[in-house]
Amino acid sequence: DADVTQTPRNRITKTGKRIMLECSQTKGHDRMYWYRQDPGLGLRLIYYSFDVKDINKGEISDGYSVSRQAQAKFSLSLESAIPNQTALYFCATSDFRTTYNEQFFGPGTRLTVL
Amino acid sequence: AQSVAQPEDQVNVAEGNPLTVKCTYSVSGNPYLFWYVQYPNRGLQFLLKYITGDNLVKGSYGFEAEFNKSQTSFHLKKPSALVSDSALYFCAVRPMDFYNTDKLIFGTGTRLQVFP
Numbered sequence: 001d002a003d004v005t006q007t008p009r010n011r012i013t014k015t016g017k018r019i020m021l022e023c024s025q026t027k028g029h030d031r032m033y034w035y036r037q038d039p040g041l042g043l044r045l046i047y048y049s050f051d052v053k054d055i056n057k058g059e060i061s062d063g064y065s066v067s068r069q070a071q072a073k074f075s076l077s078l079e080s081a082i083p084n085q086t087a088l089y090f091c092a093t094s095d096f097r098t099t100y101n102e103q104f105f106g107p108g109t110r111l112t113v114l
Numbered sequence: 115a116q117s118v119a120q121p122e123d124q125v126n127v128a129e130g131n132p133l134t135v136k137c138t139y140s141v142s143g144n145p146y147l148f149w150y151v152q153y154p155n156r157g158l159q160f161l162l163k164y165i166t167g168d169n170l171v172k173g174s175y176g177f178e179a180e181f182n183k184s185q186t187s188f189h190l191k192k193p194s195a196l197v198s199d200s201a202l203y204f205c206a207v208r209p210m211d212f213y214n215t216d217k218l219i220f221g222t223g224t225r226l227q228v229f230p
Contacts, residue, residue: 004157033217040123042204042220043158058217090157102148103218105157 003027004106006091012112019078021109023091030096032074033103034058034066037088046089049074050096081113116141118207120221127195128229135190135224137205146208147188148218149179153201161203164188175199195228202226 004025013019023032030051035043035058045058047066055066063085067075078085088110092103118139127133139145146165150158162173169181179190188205205221 035220040222042118042222043218044220045217048217092158102160102163104160105150107155107157 004091004093004104006089006106006109008109009107010110012114013081014114015082017081017113019081019111021076021089021091021111023074023076023106025072025091025093025104025106027093027095027104028071029093029104030071031094032068033092033094034064034074034076035090035092036060036085037090037108043090046076078111078113081111083113086111086113116207116209116219118205118219118221120203120205120224122224123222124225124227126227126229129197130194133192133195133199133226133228135203135205135226136187137189137221138185138187139205139207139219140186141207141209141219143210144183145210147179147181148206148208149173149177149188149190150204150206151175151201152204152223158204161190195226197228197230200226200228 007022033048034046037043044060046064049055049068052068065077088108090108091106094103148163149161152158162171164171164181172178177192181188202223202225204223206218
């Protein structure tokens with residue numbers, strides 16, 4: 001089945017370390033997103049990408065960077081992790097060709113920064 | 115500021131009873147409206163959406179939602195709850211000025227607990 005996968009699923013790291021979270025999709029979608037989920041805050045958009053050459057900041061991009069290596073791959077990096085970046089991170093995709101289409105989410109990466 | 119509100123952190127309902135999970139929004143224009151469900155240790159799954167037309171939309175797993183433009187609400191409903199419906203539910207809105215982006219604004223989530 002066409003799917004959205006995220007690696008790693010869980011990661012514990014220390015303050016100041018560089019971390020990369022990876023997202024891959026086999027849906028053939030052109031649009032990809034990174035969100036973080038915090039209890040009581042819902043999901044907040046970090047970055048989104050319409051295609052390989054189009055990267056845009058979301059509402060909480062400070063402290064994060066992204067790379068769209070191919071249509072199917074979208075990575076999120078924390079250059080120097082800090083404890084308040086401890087959260088559940090989701091990648092999502094959507095298809096420009098299908099108007100009004102919903103987003104499809106990966107299973108999430110639980111990141112803990114000590 | 116554009117926002118989505120889910121006023122209840124948790125909703126408790128007995129199995130077999132009807133359930134309602136509330137959502138109101140404050141955005142410009144006529145937005146697209148979505149409900150997603152998150153089961154433990156899983157990503158969000160799409161339940162249903164309202165774009166235009168009939169105010170009552172039907173979705174997956176027997177869920178439906180009613181769009182009310184005057185009250186800017188999009189409440190999720192199910193006539194008869196199942197224990198397996200217990201999960202975290204998110205309302206999301208795509209404002210019209212996000213038309214070409216598919217960007218969504220999410221509510222904070224409502225945890226539904228269905229008791230046997």
